[in-house]
Amino acid sequence: MSPPVTEAQQASGTTVPITVEDYQGAPAYFAPARFELAEDENCLSAIRALAKASPHLVLFNRPANYEWINVTAREFVEEVDEVARGLVAQGVKPGDRVILISGTRYEWTLMDFAIWAAGGVVVPIYPSSSASQVQWIVEDSGAVLAVTETREHTDLLEHLVLQSDGTPQLSGSPSQLRRVFEINSAGVDTLRFEGRGVEEEEITRRGENLRQDDIASINYTSGTTGKPKGCMLTHYNWIFEVRAILNDGIGALGRPGTRIVTYLPLAHVLSRAVSLAVAIAGCTQAHWSDTSTLTTALERFRPQLVLGVPRVYEKVRAGAYRKAADGGPIKEALFKRAEATAIEYSKALDNPDGPSKLLQARHRVYDRLVYKKLRAVFGGQVEVAITGGSAMSSEVSHFFRGLGVPVYEGYGLTETTAACAIGFEHQVVGSVGQPMNGFGARINDAGEICITGGGVFTGYWNNEKATSEELIDGWFTTGDLGEISETGHIKITGRKKDLIVTAGGKNISPGPMEEIIREHPLVSQALMVGDGKPFPAVLVTLDEEQLTRWKLDRNIPASRSIAELATDRALQGEIQDAINLANSTVSRAEQIKKFRILDRDLTEEDNELTPTMKVKRNVVFERFAEDIDKIYTR
Template sequence: MPSQIHTTEAGFELTEDQNCMSELVKLCTDRPELVLFSRPRDYYWEDVSAGEFLAEVYALAKGLVANGVEPGDRVALLSNTRYEWQLVDFAIWAAGAVTVPIYPSSSPHQIEWILEDSGATFAFVEDAHNFADLRAFLLREDGTPPLSGSASRLRRVAVFNEGGIDEVTREGEGVEQSLIDARVAAITHADIASIVYTSGTTGRPKGVALSHGNWMYQTRALVTNPIGAVARPGKRVVTFLPLAHVLQRAVAVALTIHGATQAHWADTSTIALELQRAKPHVVLGVPRVFEKVRNAAYNKAADGSGVGKRVFLEAERAAIAYSKALDKEEGPSFALRMAHRVYDRLVYRKLRDAVGGVAQYGITGGSAMSPELSHFFRGLGLPVYEGYGLTETAAAACVNHKGGQRIGTVGRPVNSYEVRTNDNGEIEFRGPGVFGFYWNNPEATAEAKHDGWFNTGDLGEVDSDGYVRITGRKKDLIVTAGGKNVSPGPLEEIIRQDPLISNALVVGDGKPFVGLLVTLDADELSRWKEARGIPASTSLEELAHNADLRAEVQDTVNLANATVSHAEAIKKFRILNRDLSEQDDEMTPTLKVKRNVVFRRFADDIEALYSR
C-alpha cells in the first residue's frame, strides 16, 4: 500500500482569471514606478520600471500578433539568461501563445527534435550562432521545409543581438491594444503556458506541458515559502541560472509579479563579482554553486599560508557543530558560541561578503546537497534551503525554509502539493501545480501518472512530519554481480566535498564490486602540484599514478565508505584524464552528470577497474 499522504497546508484557491500575465498587469498598473529590473546598457546599469516593462511586453506581443501568432501557437526561445528572456516570455503569454524554452547548450539534434515536436512557428534567439542552429529548420518562402522529411513549422527567427526585438515591435505598431487585452483576459488555468523539454540525463527529451494554472499555483507556493521574504518591492535578486530551467524560471516569474528587482547575469565564471555589485537578498543556485563558494574561500585561505588554511578548517568545523547544535533542545554550548563569534570576524563575514553581504539565505535544488555543506552555510549565518522538484512539478514540489528546515531532507511539500511513497518506495506528488501531460506522448503520460499522482522515479522516504528524504534514483541503482543494491548518490555527494575532486561517479552494475570514476578540479590540482614542487606541465595521465595524489583521493573514498556496508563500499577508483563538461554533452545545464553518456565514453576506464 502507498504511504500516508502528506501536505503542508490546506492550500489556497485561485480564481480562473488569475494567471501570471494578469498578475503582472495588475502589479504594473497599480505600481508603475516600481523598479522590476536592472539591465546592462552600454557601460552602466539601467533601471526598468514596472510601467516601462509592461509597455515593452505589450508592444512585443503586438509584434507577435502582427506576425500571425495565434493563441495556442508555440514560440521557441533560445538564449542565455538575460533581461530579454523574461521580456519575450511575458510577451508570448500576452499574445496568448505558448513558450518553448531551449537551452543554448542544446545540440543541433536536440534543437531539431524540440522544434519539430513542439510545432513552434516563431523563435527568438540570442545571437548569430544560435540563429545558425535554427536556420536549417526555417520554412522556405513557399512554405515547404528546407530539409527533406522535416516536420518543422518554423516561419521566422528574431535575433536579440541583431535588433530582432525592436524589429518585431515595430511590426506590431498597427495592432490595437484591445486585442492584447482580450487575449490576456481569455487565458484560463487549463491553457498551456509552456512546453518545457526535460534536459534529462537519459533518453530523448519529453515535452512537459505546463498550464497557466500550474505556473500560477507554483509561483504562489514559492511566495508562500520559501521566497516570500524577498519576493516583494525593495528586494534585489541576481538571476543567473539558465532561465530555460524550470526552477530558475518559476522563481524569476514569481519575483517579477510580486515586485522584486532582478538583475540578470549569464557568465557564471564572474558571478562572484556580480553578486558583490548587486548585493542580492537571496542567492538561488544549484549545489555546485555553493560548493564553489566554499571551495573558493578555502583555496584563498590555503594560498595565504598554512595558518590560514588551518583557521578556515577550524572555522568550518565550528560552523558545522554550531548548526547541528541548533537542532538540539539545549542549543550551542557557551564555548561553541564564543568560538562562533571569533570565527565570524575571521572567516564567516568574508564568506557572506563574497555573495554581496546582505543575502538573507540561499535556495538550492536540481541535485542533492551534502548535509555537511548545508550545516556549514547555516552555521556561518547564510542558511541554504534545499528543495526538490522536477519539470513535471513546475519546479519546487517540496522545500525547506526558515519556518521549517530539517537538514538532510528536501523539506515538506510546498503549499497546495501532496506527497507520498508508492509500494516500490518511489516518491509521488499530486496537486494543481503538477503537469497534465507530455506533449504528443500519451504513452509516457500514462506511464508517469496514475489517478492524478505523478511518479518521480526517485526513491525516498516521508517522515511522520512530512519531510521528504531522497535516497536514490531508481534508474541509477547499481546491482552488483552479488545482487547488492547500491544507490550511488549519497557516496558521490560525500566524495565531491573534497575540493580536489570535481566529479565522482560510482559504477559497478553487474560487476563483482563497487568502483569509482573521479575527475579533478583544475584550480585545486594546480595548487596541489605547486605545493609539492611538481611541474605545472605534468599531465593528468602521469599524475593518475602518483602515490600522494591517490592517497588523498583514497582518504576521501574512505570517508564515504564509512557510511555504508562493506558490500556497498568502493573497492577501487580510477582518475580520469579530464573533467566532464556541459559543452561535451556530459552534464546537463544544471550540472547533473549524464551517466549514460559518461559510461559510454569512458567504458575502457570502467573496464580497467575490473581487469585485474
C-alpha cells in the same frame, strides 16, 4: 482553518501544518494551500494587476547604453504589449508555440510575458543545447517562430526555417518554423516596429481569453537518459507555483524592495519560477548570465535572495579555502578551524540546548575574522539562499548555515513546475524539506517519491505512453527513491534508474556515496559503477583548480598531466581517503573496492552534463567504457 499540528511536529519545532492521509494503505503527506486562485488568474494577469496598482515600482535593473537603468512595472507591461503586437503581426495565433533560446537576460523575461500576451506557448531551450537537441525540440514542438540571442543560436535554427514555398530547407524535417528573431541583432526592436499596426485591443482580448488549463509552456526535460520529453505546463501550473512560493515561509522576501540577481538559465523551471514569483511580488531583479563574473554582480546589486545549484555553493567554499591556503599555513589553518566551528555550530542548532557558551564565543571570533568576509562574497546582504537541481552535501549545508548564510534545499522537477518541497520553515539538514503548500508527497511500493498538487504537469507533449506511465491518478512518479519522516520531511536516497545491482544481487543506490566522495576538494565528479559486476567501483574526475594547487604544494611540474599522475601514490591516497569515508556509511557488500581516475573532467560541451550540471550517466559510461573494463580486468 488550518489542521491541527501533530505531536511529532511539535517535537520537531515545525510550524508547517502537514496532514497525513491514507493512500492505498500507505501514508501520504499534504501541506494545504495557503492561497486561493481566481478562475481567470495567471502570471500575465498578475503582472498587469501589479502595474496598475503600483505603476512606478521598479521591477528590473537592466543594461542599456553602457549603463544600468530601472524598468518600472508600467514600463515593463507596456513593452510586453508592444512586443506581443509584433508577434501577432508575424501570424502567431493562440496556442502557437514559440521557441525562446537565450542566456539569462532581461529580454528573456520580456519575451516570456510577450509570448503569453500574444496567446502563444513558450518553448524554452537551453543556450548550451547541441544542434541535435535544438532540432528535436523545434520539430517535436511544432514551433512556428523562434527568438534567439546570438548568431550561433540563429545558425542552429536557420536550416529548419521554411522556404518561401512553405517547405522545410532541411530535407525530411517536419519543422514548421517560419522566422527567427535574434536579440543581439535588434530582434526585439524589430518585433516592436512590426507590431505598430496591431490594435492594442487585440492584445487585451487575447490576454483575457487565456484559460488556466491552456498550455503556457512546453519545457523539455534535460534528457539524462534519452531524448528530452516536453512537459506541458499550464497557466494554472505556473500561477499556482508562483503563489505557492510567495505564500511559503520563503515568500517573506517576496516584497517590494527585495533585490535578487537572476543568473541561472531561465530555461530551467526553478530559475524561471523564482524569477516570475519575485517579479509578480514587486521585487527588483537584475539578470546576469556570466557566472565567471558572478561575484561582481553580487557585489554590485547586494541581493537579499540568492538562488543557486549546489555546485555554486561548493565552488564558493572551495574558492574561499584556496584563497586562505594561498595566504600561507597560518591563514589556511585559521580557515579550517573556522570551517569546523561553523559546522559544529550549525549542528548544535538542531539540538534542544543549542550551541554551548564556549562554542558561541568561538563562533563570534570567527565571525569577525572569517565569516563576515565570506558573506561579502554574496554581497553582504543575503537573508536567504536557496538550492535545488541536485543533492547538496550535508557538510556544505552546515558550513553555510554556521557562517550566517543558511542555504535552504528544495526539491522539484520540470514535471512539478519546479519546487514542490522546501525546508525553509523547519530546516532539517540532509532532507529537501516538507511538501510546499498546495502539494502532497508519498512513497510508492517501488520506493519512489510521488508528488501531487497544483504544480503537477498535465502530461508529455506528443507522448501519451510516457504520460500514462508516470502520471497516475494525479500523482507524478518522480523516479527518485526516498523516505518521508513523520513530520513530512523528504529525504532523497537515489534515482531508480541509477540503481546498481551487482552480480551478487546486491542493490546499491550510488547517490549518497557519490555525494560524500565529491566533498573531497580534489574531486569534481564521482560515478559509481558495478551493475552486473562482481563488486562496486567508482570513476573519479579531478577539480582542475584544486589539482593545480595540489601539484604546486608538492613541487610537481604544472605540465604533468592527469594521466601521468593517475598512478601517483599520494594522489591515489587522497582519493582512497574520500572513498574510505563513503565506505564507512554502508555495509561491506556495498563498499567500493576499486576506483579509476579519468584523464579529464566531465563537461556540458561534451554532452556529459546537463545545463543544470546533472551527469548523463549513460553517455559517460559509454564514453569511458574502456576505463570501466580496466577496473574489472586488472
